[in-house]
Structure formats: C-alpha cells, structure tokens
Amino acid sequence: xxxxxxxxxxxxxxxxxxxxxxxxxxSAKPDYVSRLARELGIxxxxxxxxxxxxxxxxxxxxxxxxxxxxxxxxxxxxxxFRFELTPQAIQVAVxxxxxxxxxxxxxxxxx
Numbered sequence: 001x002x003x004x005x006x007x008x009x010x011x012x013x014x015x016x017x018x019x020x021x022x023x024x025x026x027s028a029k030p031d032y033v034s035r036l037a038r039e040l041g042i043x044x045x046x047x048x049x050x051x052x053x054x055x056x057x058x059x060x061x062x063x064x065x066x067x068x069x070x071x072x073x074x075x076x077x078x079x080x081f082r083f084e085l086t087p088q089a090i091q092v093a094v095x096x097x098x099x100x101x102x103x104x105x106x107x108x109x110x111x
Contacts, residue, residue, distance in 0.1 A: 004097030030077035
C-alpha cells in the first residue's frame with residue numbers, strides 16, 4: 001500500500017519532463033551518467049540532480065562497476081516499482097498524509 005506522502009513524492013518527482021525522459025531512457029537499459037547525459041542532451045550536473053531525486057523516490061537504483069581500465073563507474077537502472085492510480089487508491093493515500101506544518105502545499109518546490 002502506498003502512503004499519501006509516498007504518492008506525493010513520486011508524483012512530484014515524475015512531474016518534471018527531464019526526469020520522465022531519464023526514467024524512459026533507463027527503462028530501456030541501465031546507463032552511466034556521462035553517456036546518459038549525452039544521449040539526453042543535458043549536462044551531467046543537471047542529470048545528477050534528477051537522478052538523485054529519482055533515486056530518493058525509489059524509482060531508480062545505482063550500482064558502481066569497475067570498467068576494464070580500472071575506472072569506477074556508477075550505473076543507474078530503473079528499480080522495481082508499480083503504481084496503480086485510481087480514485088480508491090487516492091482516497092486511501094489521503095488518509096495517511098502528513099499534515100503540513102504551515103498550511104501550505106508541501107509539494108511545491110519539488111520540481
């Protein structure tokens with residue numbers, strides 16, 4: 001069962017077009033930052049920001065491998081996840097939301 005906070009975190013993460021493209025690319029094959037950045041046409045620092053957010057949301061995982069020349073390379077891949085977004089799932093998730101401290105929308109600023 002997905003909690004309301006988990007649902008918000010994942011939806012906020014997926015609300016960014018760069019992160020959707022990263023997730024789509026990694027669903028085809030695991031990749032490392034330099035190659036993936038070239039394929040997607042974005043800078044490595046920007047890609048790393050998006051990968052960290054995808055990893056924090058539990059959508060991608062990372063592992064370090066050593067290349068034939070001895071260089072450590074961090075590979076990212078899509079982790080196992082499944083979401084079924086239905087009105088009933090939303091009703092259940094809302095019951096487990098953490099109330100905001102100041103009454104503001106806690107999902108703002110996540111993009």
